[in-house]
Amino acid sequence: SQQGEEDPQALSIQEGENATMNCSYKTSINNLQWYRQNSGRGLVHLILIRSNEREKHSGRLRVTLDTSKKSSSLLITASRAADTASYFCATDAGETSGSRLTFGEGTQLTVNP
């Protein structure tokens, strides 16, 4: 079952612009994570935000979490062509889900040079 749903499915921007991706989920969570996947490769963990946190930063990444709306957003500032990839949110519902991650279907980001 897909817990997270990303929006938009695809996003195309120019280098230097900011990119915002959104994720909605259905059940209560322990934490929410964002991953990046380059074409044909494995996923790379970007950032984890716990259910009691509202915002987190890591370099050019900013993640927000609104548990009342069951939604999260990932902001990439000053994008670069190398940021071109698919971005996935994943939710960890803790013991009730067997402590496993459930992934959304991803946002394909294209950054044009």
Next chain:
Amino acid sequence: DGGITQSPKYLFRKEGQNVTLSCEQNLNHDAMYWYRQDPGQGLRLIYYSQIVNDFQKGDIAEGYSVSREKKESFPLTVTSAQKNPTAFYLCATTGWTYGYTFGSGTRLTVV
């Protein structure tokens, strides 16, 4: 990738054949996972194991089998009962604190 290795990178399966995908990690993590990814889609959980000699079915376990005899290894067998096995298979492990570490994947094709 980061202490977790999947092999082979590409695998071809004939109709009615069982094939085994390898996943090895040297991160000393207890938990390991197998996901399937179809083109343009997210990841779906096949099987996971939180400790040696124990594993649980995920959302799409039918036609797959696993074993966890060693902490470092979590092989996945795609059996002939899996009617549509062509996909990208990803193995992952976690130490719980910093998220999952993924392997580089195995692309399985039915010929």
